Amino acid sequence: MRRILGIALAVLLLGGVIAVALAGGEETPPTATKTVKGVIGSEKSEYFRDPDVVKALADKGYTVKTETSGSWAMDQLALKEFDFAFPSSSEPAPEIEAAAGVKGAQTTKPFFSPLVVIARANAAKVLADNNLVKVEPGRKWGTLLMGPYLKAAAEDRNWQDLSGSAAHAELNGRLFIKTTDPATSNSGALFLAATSNVANDKTVVSDQAGIDRTAPLMQKLIRVQGALEPSTDDPFRAFISGSGEPLILAYESQVASLLQQKPETGAADNMVVLYPDTTVNSPHTFVPISENAKELGSLLANDPKLRQLAVRHGFRPQNGVPEFTAATASHAAYLNPELTGIRQVSAPTVKILMALAARAKG
Numbered sequence: 001m002r003r004i005l006g007i008a009l010a011v012l013l014l015g016g017v018i019a020v021a022l023a024g025g026e027e028t029p030p031t032a033t034k035t036v037k038g039v040i041g042s043e044k045s046e047y048f049r050d051p052d053v054v055k056a057l058a059d060k061g062y063t064v065k066t067e068t069s070g071s072w073a074m075d076q077l078a079l080k081e082f083d084f085a086f087p088s089s090s091e092p093a094p095e096i097e098a099a100a101g102v103k104g105a106q107t108t109k110p111f112f113s114p115l116v117v118i119a120r121a122n123a124a125k126v127l128a129d130n131n132l133v134k135v136e137p138g139r140k141w142g143t144l145l146m147g148p149y150l151k152a153a154a155e156d157r158n159w160q161d162l163s164g165s166a167a168h169a170e171l172n173g174r175l176f177i178k179t180t181d182p183a184t185s186n187s188g189a190l191f192l193a194a195t196s197n198v199a200n201d202k203t204v205v206s207d208q209a210g211i212d213r214t215a216p217l218m219q220k221l222i223r224v225q226g227a228l229e230p231s232t233d234d235p236f237r238a239f240i241s242g243s244g245e246p247l248i249l250a251y252e253s254q255v256a257s258l259l260q261q262k263p264e265t266g267a268a269d270n271m272v273v274l275y276p277d278t279t280v281n282s283p284h285t286f287v288p289i290s291e292n293a294k295e296l297g298s299l300l301a302n303d304p305k306l307r308q309l310a311v312r313h314g315f316r317p318q319n320g321v322p323e324f325t326a327a328t329a330s331h332a333a334y335l336n337p338e339l340t341g342i343r344q345v346s347a348p349t350v351k352i353l354m355a356l357a358a359r360a361k362g
Contacts, residue, residue: 033062050309084297091350113316130163142273150198150217159172177249179225193345195221196218205356279342280344
């Protein structure tokens with residue numbers, strides 16, 4: 001009798017184990033079938049490290065490993081070691097394709113992020129009082145007036161030359177915006193593209209004469225900074241920690257991500273987001289190098305979950321103004337979702353832009 005009861009109990013226990021396994025099967029995430037390695041701009045690092053992004057990609061059959069590089073330096077890497085490159089704009093993409101031997105690859109632009117200048121509240125007020133920026137009352141975003149700002153830079157103006165600056169001891173020395181290295185970093189290069197356009201009578205610099213005409217001012221914008229950072233990541237982190245310069249070039253995505261994911265830190269309390277009134281769009285461009293990554297760019301652009309997560313990290317998906325506006329509605333005081341009042345201009349060719357960067361750095 002005991003033997004019969006033991007056998008029955010064993011059967012019941014085994015059935016329970018099988019039932020639990022079957023019930024839990026739906027909760028087990030699918031195993032990724034492709035492992036791909038990419039080189040990306042540093043501003044996308046947190047996106048690819050996000051556990052929700054990792055899971056969403058695994059659900060679609062991908063494990064993605066990344067390394068970071070300045071977008072304009074990617075073509076100098078051993079690209080055959082990577083399955084894809086993901087620079088922060090479209091301009092470096094042809095050079096990357098050529099260097100990787102995949103010229104004519106089907107690139108994708110999953111999302112973009114405009115350049116902004118983040119300012120300490122006191123700095124923004126002084127600039128507004130001196131007609132270099134416009135900020136509406138009660139708003140934490142405004143417009144950087146590139147013409148007046150570049151005129152001040154050309155005249156070597158110091159903060160002390162601006163009315164109202166004496167009340168703020170931290171505003172001293174030369175007036176400048178801290179950028180990244182325009183020879184290797186996308187944000188620094190596109191800032192030169194925009195400022196050279198304004199300096200060139202609102203026309204894209206396209207020849208040696210244009211380079212010669214704008215180079216003296218570009219030199220003033222870059223040389224005053226001293227050592228140049230390779231990416232926007234470190235200057236942005238320094239700014240939100242309370243150190244660094246009062247004016248920092250950044251991507252809107254860095255600000256929008258901070259506002260959505262870490263609102264409790266108060267890091268944005270002393271921040272005003274300035275959108276340059278002339279800018280170059282910055283569509284992050286996915287360049288497939290191996291067959292394994294061929295479909296990944298389209299997935300990043302079109303999968304609803306990955307689009308939602310891109311917005312959470314501050315990026316604007318393709319045709320995604322409504323998505324971005326809805327996600328950031330509670331932080332509208334800091335952001336300009338429609339990019340109202342912004343003139344979008346084209347960038348010079350890679351050859352011209354790199355020549356401008358070389359001249360600017362001296």
